Amino acid sequence: xxxxxxxxxxxRRCSTEKTNTLTxxxxxxxxxxxxxxxxxxxxxxxKMINTHGTQVVDTWAFNADDLHEFMSMEHTRPHIGxxxxxxxxxxxxxxxxxxxxxxxxxSPGVHDTxxxxxxxxxxxxxxxxxxHDNCTDNLYAAMKELGxxxxxxxxxxxxxxxxxxAHDGSIEFMPTVSKPGDYVVLRPEMDVVMAFSACPQDILPxxxxxxxxxxxHFQILP
Amino acid sequence: xxxxxxxxxxxRRCSTEKTNTLTxxxxxxxxxxxxxxxxxxxxxxxKMINTHGTQVVDTWAFNADDLHEFMSMEHTRPHIGxxxxxxxxxxxxxxxxxxxxxxxxxSPGVHDTxxxxxxxxxxxxxxxxxxHDNCTDNLYAAMKELGxxxxxxxxxxxxxxxxxxAHDGSIEFMPTVSKPGDYVVLRPEMDVVMAFSACPQDILPxxxxxxxxxxxHFQILP
Numbered sequence: 368x369x370x371x372x373x374x375x376x377x378x379r380r381c382s383t384e385k386t387n388t389l390t391x392x393x394x395x396x397x398x399x400x401x402x403x404x405x406x407x408x409x410x411x412x413x414k415m416i417n418t419h420g421t422q423v424v425d426t427w428a429f430n431a432d433d434l435h436e437f438m439s440m441e442h443t444r445p446h447i448g449x450x451x452x453x454x455x456x457x458x459x460x461x462x463x464x465x466x467x468x469x470x471x472x473x474s475p476g477v478h479d480t481x482x483x484x485x486x487x488x489x490x491x492x493x494x495x496x497x498x499h500d501n502c503t504d505n506l507y508a509a510m511k512e513l514g515x516x517x518x519x520x521x522x523x524x525x526x527x528x529x530x531x532x533a534h535d536g537s538i539e540f541m542p543t544v545s546k547p548g549d550y551v552v553l554r555p556e557m558d559v560v561m562a563f564s565a566c567p568q569d570i571l572p573x574x575x576x577x578x579x580x581x582x583x584h585f586q587i588l589p
Numbered sequence: 590x591x592x593x594x595x596x597x598x599x600x601r602r603c604s605t606e607k608t609n610t611l612t613x614x615x616x617x618x619x620x621x622x623x624x625x626x627x628x629x630x631x632x633x634x635x636k637m638i639n640t641h642g643t644q645v646v647d648t649w650a651f652n653a654d655d656l657h658e659f660m661s662m663e664h665t666r667p668h669i670g671x672x673x674x675x676x677x678x679x680x681x682x683x684x685x686x687x688x689x690x691x692x693x694x695x696s697p698g699v700h701d702t703x704x705x706x707x708x709x710x711x712x713x714x715x716x717x718x719x720x721h722d723n724c725t726d727n728l729y730a731a732m733k734e735l736g737x738x739x740x741x742x743x744x745x746x747x748x749x750x751x752x753x754x755a756h757d758g759s760i761e762f763m764p765t766v767s768k769p770g771d772y773v774v775l776r777p778e779m780d781v782v783m784a785f786s787a788c789p790q791d792i793l794p795x796x797x798x799x800x801x802x803x804x805x806h807f808q809i810l811p
Contacts, residue, residue, distance in 0.1 A: 439705065440663070441662070441703065441704060442705045444703055444704060444705075445704050445705065445711075445760075445762075446714070449758045450703060450754060461742070462710050463713075464710075481703060483661065483664045483667065488684050488686075489667075489685060492668070492685055519740075535671070536673040537671045538666060540667075
């Protein structure tokens, strides 16, 4: 699917609105280099849209009734039997309960579960001087907007992040392979607080070889 | 290296002693299905011995001055560029500081960084009724013996655990490939509290096809 200019205009219009509600079906922007969190009731669905096709979105889900229970990559992998979730796979919490099911994916299905969220230390390592936006701070800022503080920083589900694992176990940081407008649809299996970060990585090419992090969008479907 | 019967006798003798000190160079047992923790100063080395060759040891390292900083698999992988550490690789903390260097490994080098520690929920999932020993509880019990409480349960370094990742991203739970007496030597890069759990998994064959978890040993070298 190639996203139309009129849809992009609509996305940009909607992205300026305050849309952190459980029932709003309009598009919410995850601003470039920033995070956004939202409460989602069990029974709804979340559509995450890779508006420009090149953007990685670090994604977290917390049990809305107990933030100490959250989507966990290391607990999910043994249950789904692979390192990259596919349509139909259930993501598990650190208490091994279903929290999110991936029910639709128009992208080639390349996502990552093995790399930590970037943080201030990551950019120092990459020789960036001064403060650099990062997904860890974005998680905490986005949750704070809703009045929440995550008890820890779970390893995120890096939607659209392309980290191939070779036969010898070596990994590479490669550009996304998704197209503009590609989306995934997630079904919460409990009431959740979800947090997204449009990853601000602009030193490694994970957000495209032009190193330009951009905005994405999501939508809560009834 | 095949471990001699006299060495095994010595291991068993030593394993009954209280050896949680910084300077003791004798062998300490990690009892079958149980955990053990130890403080280790920077400058020492830790030799972990797979006494019978078949045992997986879930391994954690915490900064002794701040337990909120700990060895992190998701932060280590991007820095070493692979999912399985090799001799010479540095394990990183959640603040991306070096905490442990793998300086020697007599085993075939098959270890795991992608699977969560087993826990009570894992064994319920595997249809075990009642309480089952598990690595998560072992971590907390072992740390408690030294007066510590981990602030969270980091994803462990599963030394000798054999989880091959196929080209399509699928994973398998396979028996260890190490030999009796195989060991790894770790060099702490800061003062650490290390915790080990001789994994009690006896439903999946990760600790050998006979499904018999056994004891391992470690030694603090000057």
